[in-house]
Amino acid sequence: VVLCAVPLVLTTSKELSLSTTAVVYAIVASGLALLYGRLGILAMSQAGLWGVGAYGAAIAITNHAWSFWTALVLATTVAALIGGLSAIPAFRLRGHYFLITSFIVTQILSVLEQELTFTGGAEGLLVRRGPGTLLGIDLDGAHAYYYLCVVALLAGLGLAAGIDRSRLGRRFLAVRENAMLAEAIGVDTRRQILVGFVISGLYGGVGGALFAVQQQAIQPTQFGLNAAVLLPLVVMLGGARRLWGPVAGAFIVVFLPEVLGLDPTTAQAANGILLILIILLMPTGVLGGAAALAARLRRRRPTRAAAPAVTQGDPT
């Protein structure tokens, strides 16, 4: 509801375009949250998959004159496939070793985007065609496009919520908590990891395609090291284990520099400081922190009335 009301509150076109960006970030980050929050695997490859989605859509639209919708399907499929490929190192490597290989995946994709001819090299690609009209609604306008992105985000969150409630979601948690035990009770951990990465690729692909069309121009640097750092920030800021965590994180990351009036360079440093503060002081993210605070306040009031002395030692 809040997301739908955003254009009513934020009226300028700049604020609207920032909101669209935030929604796109939230989509891409939701894929990472699925890996990190549910499967317990922090992957730096999500930025690369985001790039695959963006480039897939841009190549289909610009170089081959496909329509937006077919390009979206293509970009998502390719990103999911590459997402599946990027799961392979996770079969054997854990912890830091996997983190580094997933970073390398992003780096390789970024180098390829830079070097191949059909990706337009360092200058990138222009994307000149939007979704056009669907069911009589012109989706190319900024407002309509925002709502299109929101619909995609809600679909993504719906999928994530569905997974959380399903057997698949429980198997993911089993892998996160204790992979060996999960294996022992008959969970094929490799298969869960593969499925998780394919799904995170879907999010990356959809987010990438929507991003490319919104930005109208994409370059390899947008999906490189900085993006690889930005996405975990978005996820951790909001709270990796919460459905709405990436959404909260994305809006904070996009709007905080605006609110503070920082220039883009300083904003990057602010993001870095924010990441450090969050991870040291509030490891469950702002939503997790807010929930804990709310729980504490709720608990404190009745207990204080009943037995004031006990609340003193409340460890939460």
Next chain:
Amino acid sequence: MSEAIQLVFNGLSTASFYALVALGVTLIFGLTGIVNFAHGQILMLGAYATWALAAAGVTFVAALAGAMVAMGLLGLLLERGLFRFTLREPITGFIVSLGLIPVFEVIAVKLWGTDARSVFPPWAGSWDLGGAFLPLQRVVVLIITAMVIALLFVWLTHTHTGRALRASAEDREMAALLGVRVRRIVVVTFVVGTGLAGLAGGLVVSTLPVTPYIGGSYVFFGFAVALIGGLGNAPGAVLAAVTLGIAQQLFERYVSPSASGAYVLALMILILLVRPNGLLRGSEGSRVA
């Protein structure tokens, strides 16, 4: 023949930077389990420190030493101010270091702008060795690197602190029981590691132009080297640096000059998949499934 000499020389030249970065990474990881990804940005700051000192009229060698000390102090600050809170949960330390990357880059941009800087090589000219072209400055870089690495190994194996460091990396609790002040060793390791990165930065700026954004690629290869050598394994890091440096030259010469980075990165993933502990054993084999 001359081509082979040239190739090996260029490879070693690149390898010296990788090795200095990787040694810092591997020592810090071996002891604390923290992967400090901001190590490349520390190299970059070291490069700027050397440049600033040299621009102020300090001789090159003194500027190099100054940068090394300054980055060592930065390492001290980082350990005391941030990383010591992450010793229990090393992945948190990794994430903290990710946050430091943009902070350091922005500091450099604000202080020195985005123009490429370089220090005029104090040793101009070049050697002609059997038809191979060896710029004197790079020869000096190689010699300094070799000397520092030799000193580091002597320190690790023959001094009390160095042995305490290796003992703590092997088994932190046991070392503490034997009277090693592990906390202090952690601080020393951070200082030495970041100091090495500062030195690497100074050597880089004397051979190549430097911008605030060079850190990423160095840390990348530094890490790859540390991983392939086995995280925590110092001699392995040096060996891997030489291998990777020469491999990169081979790719550049015989496969594709521009995309050599991608091939080397792919090679790294392959090595890790085939030998997850690195070419030589690391201290952290248990982290691998």
